[in-house]
Amino acid sequence: MSQMLSMTDVTVCYDNVEAVHNVSLSVDEGQIVTVIGPNGAGKTTLLMAAIGLLASRGSMVFRGSDIQKMSVEDRVERRLCLVPEKRELFSDMSVADNLLLGSYSLRDRSGVQKTLDEVYDRFPRLRERQRQAAGTLSGGERQMLALGRALMAKPALLMLDEPSLGLAPLIVREIFRTIASLRDLGVSILLVEQNARAALETADYGYVLETGAIVQSGPAKDLIHDPRLITAYLGGH
């Protein structure tokens, strides 16, 4: 399996305060990798640096090319996509327009309609609401739209920041089922989650981030049985 994304000794600073310190992680092709950890550990910061919204030091290689100095837009054109915690939807615009804009970075426009149909098949609710403004959707529908919009860009690696945040348990399950099914499409996923149990159940490999540094890593099925993690994040048995 070839490497999709590899970060080596990545450090990110906010106003001279190091939020993420010497973090190294990698995602292989077709893998779901999760980064779990408490609030404020630097998980979101790490993803913001990976997409280029925050400047960072260290090395970042995506599908063989050095992306460390690249602009956000250049990374997106190389099919690295982020669904941010705040979703960042175009709230005044229709669901259909939001999805269409998801495909903006694709030079080849011939497959766009087919991808759009696939997204609508995956999330039938979005098809029902395609004329509605994105701002009028419920929380779960917004997350579906954010996911669908990212899928329109045909990502090679999809980074998801807290996709379950603020959603009802039933919808959380649906979102995680969707994430697991994306692997079958050949999309690699880097998943950042506070819901550690659900994340580890879905992922192949996991990293634990605490106060800006990786403190533990390993196959997800091992982490989920780790006594320390069970007491700290998984709420006991």
Add this chain to the structure above:
Amino acid sequence: MTSDIAAILAIDGIATGAVYALVAIGTVLIFTVTRVIFIPFGDIAAFTALTLAALDAKRFPGTGALVVALACLATLIEVISLIRNGEIRLLPRALLFYLAIPLAVVGIAWLTMRMDPPLAVRLVLALMLITPIAPLLDRIVFRPIADGTVLLLLTVSVALHFALVGLGLLFFGPEGVRTEPLTSFSTEFAGVLVSGQTMLIVLAALVFSGLLYLFFDFTLVGKSLRATAVNRTGSRLMGIRPERAGTIAYLLGSLMAGVSGILIAPVNTVFYDSGFLIGLKAFVGAIVGGMTSYPGAAIGAVGVGILESFASFQSSALKDVIVFSLLIPILIWRSLASLHSEEEIEE
């Protein structure tokens, strides 16, 4: 005031308002996409009128030299920034957009002018010479401070306006110009004589607003501009470059300002510094629309035109005072209204 006079004033006001509406729509377009309140916008309109007048008089307008100078400066800045970022592979593209295209435009205008072209061609030439100015100024002046506050951008924008007025005096001289009417047609409408020029102004405003609407609603590029205005971070995550969206906004806005300049030139005498009042009145119109609504800006601008027309009948010396006094209650009303919308965003 008899009803006849009122009708004449109203029609006159609608025509003036339609010109302001084009500039106001351009102002909103640029503000929403780039956060810059582009004060020199009125100058772009005035420069178009002066450029057209120069072409009519078979003189090559100073606008050409301005475009060449700006193109060279913008190219220099772009090349330096590309080399500094190690993006040499983008050089040919930068040279094409910042140097080759503007120079080609000036070259074509210069060659065509020697053939003594008809009015329609001169109109196109004037628009061609004017549209590169704002995008090039954007590259030189605004892009390095694109992440600055709205206030910083506004301050720079005001400074830029004064620089352009100075250049206007240099290029076009202190004399005012009035170009030949685009049509001599006139007709009677409800007992009032309406000139073809007035009808043309209103028609042009409607056509260009309609085209802009179609562009925003039916093209991917148009939607990407709206997306940048609605959510900058979100649009960057889709791979939409805010700089490119900005350039397109400046191009479209300049085109609209240029058209309004051409329309106003046969009706009003235009001086090198006339742009400020055009831009400011359009700005009042845009504020009525909250700086974000296109229909709001257009309605506001037409309102300003009508008010100005009636005000100038009452007291031509005080007409500007009356128009700008209107701004105070609108700003109070707007700031009260915007408290609500901010709460909604917080949610």
